[in-house]
Amino acid sequence: MAPSFNAQTGSFYAPDLETMPPEARLSWLNGRLAQTVAHAYEHAPAVRRIFQQAGLTPADVATVADLDRVPVTRKDDLVELQRREPPFGGFLGVPLTAVKRIYQSPGPLYEPEGDEPDYWRWAQALHAAGFRPSDIVQNTAAYTMTPLGFMLDNGLRALGCTVVPAGPGNTKAQIQMICELGVTGYVGLPSFLMRLIEEAEKDGVRWQQDTQLRKAFVIAEPFPPSLRRALAERGILAHDAYGTAETGNLGFECGHGRGWHIPYDVIVQVVDLNSGRALPAGAEGEIVVTLLTPVYPLIRFGTGDLSALDDSPCPCGRTTPRLVGWLGRVGQAVKVRGLFVHPRQLSQAIQRFPGVARFQAVVDRPKAMDRLTVRVEPNPDVDLSGQAAAIGQALQETIKLQAVVELVPPGTLPADAPLLDDRRTWD
Ligand SMILES: [Zn+2]
Numbered sequence: 001m002a003p004s005f006n007a008q009t010g011s012f013y014a015p016d017l018e019t020m021p022p023e024a025r026l027s028w029l030n031g032r033l034a035q036t037v038a039h040a041y042e043h044a045p046a047v048r049r050i051f052q053q054a055g056l057t058p059a060d061v062a063t064v065a066d067l068d069r070v071p072v073t074r075k076d077d078l079v080e081l082q083r084r085e086p087p088f089g090g091f092l093g094v095p096l097t098a099v100k101r102i103y104q105s106p107g108p109l110y111e112p113e114g115d116e117p118d119y120w121r122w123a124q125a126l127h128a129a130g131f132r133p134s135d136i137v138q139n140t141a142a143y144t145m146t147p148l149g150f151m152l153d154n155g156l157r158a159l160g161c162t163v164v165p166a167g168p169g170n171t172k173a174q175i176q177m178i179c180e181l182g183v184t185g186y187v188g189l190p191s192f193l194m195r196l197i198e199e200a201e202k203d204g205v206r207w208q209q210d211t212q213l214r215k216a217f218v219i220a221e222p223f224p225p226s227l228r229r230a231l232a233e234r235g236i237l238a239h240d241a242y243g244t245a246e247t248g249n250l251g252f253e254c255g256h257g258r259g260w261h262i263p264y265d266v267i268v269q270v271v272d273l274n275s276g277r278a279l280p281a282g283a284e285g286e287i288v289v290t291l292l293t294p295v296y297p298l299i300r301f302g303t304g305d306l307s308a309l310d311d312s313p314c315p316c317g318r319t320t321p322r323l324v325g326w327l328g329r330v331g332q333a334v335k336v337r338g339l340f341v342h343p344r345q346l347s348q349a350i351q352r353f354p355g356v357a358r359f360q361a362v363v364d365r366p367k368a369m370d371r372l373t374v375r376v377e378p379n380p381d382v383d384l385s386g387q388a389a390a391i392g393q394a395l396q397e398t399i400k401l402q403a404v405v406e407l408v409p410p411g412t413l414p415a416d417a418p419l420l421d422d423r424r425t426w427d
Helices: 022-043 045-053 064-069 075-084 123-128 148-159 171-181 190-202 225-233 343-350 388-399
Strands: 099-105 109-114 136-139 162-165 185-188 215-218 237-244 248-252 266-271 285-291 301-307 334-336 339-341 356-364 371-378 404-407 420-422
Touching: 022 045, 022 064, 022 285, 064 266, 075 109, 075 301, 123 148, 123 237, 123 248, 136 148, 136 171, 148 162, 148 185, 148 248, 171 190, 185 190, 190 215, 190 225, 190 237, 225 237, 237 301, 248 266, 343 356, 343 371, 343 388, 371 388, 388 404
Parallel strands: 136 162, 136 185, 185 215, 215 237, 356 420, 371 404
Antiparallel strands: 099 109, 237 248, 266 285, 285 301, 334 339, 356 371
16 A cells, blocks of 8 residues: 555656546545554454454445444553554554554654655645755755654655755754755754744854755644744745654645645544534534554554534545634543533634623533533623623533533633633542
């Protein structure tokens, strides 16, 4: 299932798969999924256990739609499984001799890297960011312990770029290399690129005259519009992307500012926090990933990140759906009467009432029963007393739970009050 060399692009990158009609892609993905599931069930004991516990055989999970039947394995579960069955928790689907490198990321979690040119699928993302075979690219992501450095290195090499494996730090030497080697591209953290630029300018480097660095691929931290503008002022066009250490590339910008295109060769779903079922486009939920690889076949891995899908057409011509961005962590959710409640859901419901200045949801447990109270503060001169029932209704629709709505006078809630405050004690 390794990507094959594409003579047309001169690289391990297949643009046809990005622009194929969605129905054709779905049938292609279904085929790869069935293959992956059959292989994983046979060779990865953890996958077989998950299927058996859910009463499933590989034949039951032959299409993307069938994935709803497979329970989500969350990052915490994976940490525990790896601790019990080191190093990969029973998810390795190939002999160890087929593993090129092993990384460790916080958790700790161990990630195997398969011996393929672009195992983590970054080539397509880097291509969308404008990287081409003639580029000399400074890779400032770390090459040690964690996978990002080699992930991006593999993707750049699969495209035919020349890589400068700089890693983080050593700003003076990095600036010297950028100037003297005629480096044309940057990959790494956006903040570090800005630091390099500021240091260089302090030393008298005029960025646009003295360097040829005009493209950047930034990742691993938020990329605020102000930073994007600051880079654009130096003539640098930057694209950002989303991924995880366990799963690699999960989404990337195409230049049209419409979110992150999902790579063509991985299944990325947005699922309901409670049921684990895939949600339609537009609905917020957890990003859940199914890797189509025999090496480390994570099937329905919960990233813990929140987003929503957008499947409207994109002017770039890619037909892959997009993630709308990073909307928070599942970890901020609190379980109330057995259901996850996330602060974002509360905000979504409350936003419908423009008279509300701020709110705070409090969970407590009088008489051994969870209680959710949403304290709502109006804007000055607004009377919300007629709207309490409607607010309660909006909350019920969004979080599927009944909440007590309590109207409080303006100035009651501190500006930094957490949106969701869990005050239950369990001793
Ligand atoms: Zn696009």
